[in-house]
Amino acid sequence: MKILSPVISILARMRSWGVENWINYPVSTQRNVLQHLVTQAQYTEFGKKYNFNRLFTIKDFKSRIPVHEYQDLKPYIMRMMNGEENILWNTPVNWFAKSSGTTSDKSKFIPLSEESFKEMHYKASKDVLTNYYNNFPESDLLTGKGLVVGGSHSVNNLNEEIQFGDLSALLMHNSPFWGQWLRTPELKIALMDEWEGKIEELARSTIHENVTSIAGVPTWTIILIKRILELSGKNKLIEVWPHLELYLHGGVSFTPYREQFRELVGADINYLEMYNASEGFFAAQNMPNDDGMLLFTDHGIFYEFMPVEEYGSENPQTVGLKDVEKDKNYAIVISTNGGLWRYLVGDTVKFTSTRPFKIVVTGRLKYFINAFGEELIADNAEKAIAKAAELTNTVVNDYTAAPVYFSTDENGAHEWLIEFEKDPSDPKQFATCLDNALKELNSDYEAKRSKGIALRMPIVKCLPKGVFQRWLKSKGKLGGQHKVPRLSNDRKIVEEILSFLPDAA
Numbered sequence: 001m002k003i004l005s006p007v008i009s010i011l012a013r014m015r016s017w018g019v020e021n022w023i024n025y026p027v028s029t030q031r032n033v034l035q036h037l038v039t040q041a042q043y044t045e046f047g048k049k050y051n052f053n054r055l056f057t058i059k060d061f062k063s064r065i066p067v068h069e070y071q072d073l074k075p076y077i078m079r080m081m082n083g084e085e086n087i088l089w090n091t092p093v094n095w096f097a098k099s100s101g102t103t104s105d106k107s108k109f110i111p112l113s114e115e116s117f118k119e120m121h122y123k124a125s126k127d128v129l130t131n132y133y134n135n136f137p138e139s140d141l142l143t144g145k146g147l148v149v150g151g152s153h154s155v156n157n158l159n160e161e162i163q164f165g166d167l168s169a170l171l172m173h174n175s176p177f178w179g180q181w182l183r184t185p186e187l188k189i190a191l192m193d194e195w196e197g198k199i200e201e202l203a204r205s206t207i208h209e210n211v212t213s214i215a216g217v218p219t220w221t222i223i224l225i226k227r228i229l230e231l232s233g234k235n236k237l238i239e240v241w242p243h244l245e246l247y248l249h250g251g252v253s254f255t256p257y258r259e260q261f262r263e264l265v266g267a268d269i270n271y272l273e274m275y276n277a278s279e280g281f282f283a284a285q286n287m288p289n290d291d292g293m294l295l296f297t298d299h300g301i302f303y304e305f306m307p308v309e310e311y312g313s314e315n316p317q318t319v320g321l322k323d324v325e326k327d328k329n330y331a332i333v334i335s336t337n338g339g340l341w342r343y344l345v346g347d348t349v350k351f352t353s354t355r356p357f358k359i360v361v362t363g364r365l366k367y368f369i370n371a372f373g374e375e376l377i378a379d380n381a382e383k384a385i386a387k388a389a390e391l392t393n394t395v396v397n398d399y400t401a402a403p404v405y406f407s408t409d410e411n412g413a414h415e416w417l418i419e420f421e422k423d424p425s426d427p428k429q430f431a432t433c434l435d436n437a438l439k440e441l442n443s444d445y446e447a448k449r450s451k452g453i454a455l456r457m458p459i460v461k462c463l464p465k466g467v468f469q470r471w472l473k474s475k476g477k478l479g480g481q482h483k484v485p486r487l488s489n490d491r492k493i494v495e496e497i498l499s500f501l502p503d504a505a
Helices: 003-014 014-024 025-039 045-049 059-064 070-081 115-134 167-174 177-182 195-206 218-232 255-265 380-391 427-441 443-452 465-475 494-496
Strands: 095-099 108-112 145-149 164-165 211-216 247-250 270-277 280-284 293-295 301-307 330-336 343-353 359-362 397-402 413-422 459-462
Touching: 003 145, 014 025, 014 115, 025 167, 025 301, 025 330, 059 195, 059 427, 070 095, 070 108, 108 115, 115 167, 115 270, 115 280, 145 195, 195 443, 211 218, 218 247, 218 255, 247 255, 255 330, 255 465, 270 293, 280 330, 280 359, 380 397, 380 427, 397 465, 397 494, 413 465, 413 494, 427 443, 427 459, 465 494
Parallel strands: 095 164, 145 211, 211 247, 247 270, 413 459
Antiparallel strands: 095 108, 270 280, 280 293, 293 359, 301 330, 330 343, 343 359, 397 413
């Protein structure tokens, strides 16, 4: 370990020229990526269907292949999961990242080829490291270990060849030997499926390590830090790990957690946001305190950007990097070396810079809550509300929901403001039915609710009739097609509506 870390540190610094090349020449880099993807896949079933061997320009590619959502590619993916080869990609695809968020499936399965691991996820991780060393040349990051807090699902065998699981679990399971050396805890703990026991094992196995970096979703990381402080008897994390210098986060907005992290850590460390989804490693901050994340253009992904107003069109138009505009809301469309072709991820982004290309995630195409990694979408909410109303013999007029963030004494929750036409005889029973329905519909919500470690029971507030109407009227949105947003990823709308309650001061 003492020998290996400096070697990897030197290699990371030596990658600078390659990283600078794709940063400085992103448009030509993207053209080369697409050419490689099409060439590789031309003899697959999908490639033959769309005549990949006759695609010579980006214009040809976009005109011949429609934009796909998950349901469009699902039949191909299911066949791949049954062991069929050369369907969407030309090399064996034996790994599938399990994720939630589709409108008709509890979970979706994203194909990952060997190229997806090596040329996308691991290459991007190394480039994050290279950029970090460029900014902090005196860093001792690799003299210690990186604590990885991830993997809410263990790796599962679908059959002898095909395996699936949470993306972070798959990445840890397949990481190269040097990644195993530099990471803590050991793999059997990192891949534990039961989170209550996992947090305990994570804390006890890492408390005496020389941890210099942490990577993970803020929700679980905070829980882990609090347990480590309890076990160690220390007040601040920096007392446990004096060489801690970096926290890598992603998946949810870090804004509500930033002050809590500073308080728990007890020292100024660097914070970097990463945009790493099941579908691909898209971007990461290359400079702390920069709002934008650097778009990774040479990592097995070809990008298109759909103006959000095009969503739902019969033939939605997209633009490439050379035509994007700053501060305009786009939905990301990707083609990847895992076999996703013109795939609509569902996230929306804005460019904060075009030299180099930097983005911020602005939300989803549809209403959602993802404050804790639960990826709750409007379709989940509608079905769960309907189920709870049926089981409790109630009638719901209108509703909205938003997160309740972690506090010193309590974990997070979802607060539901509901106006009933027919009130429930027992609001707690309604909340239980709502909670159970959401668990059935959304595997990520189910994971976060497990034993209440991250999410506690939903908070249901029954509003008097007319509160939503008064709020809409105050916005000049009464009548017509205007309606109360079902889900919000912050508390702005909920707090505004609560201010219209009769007893609000």
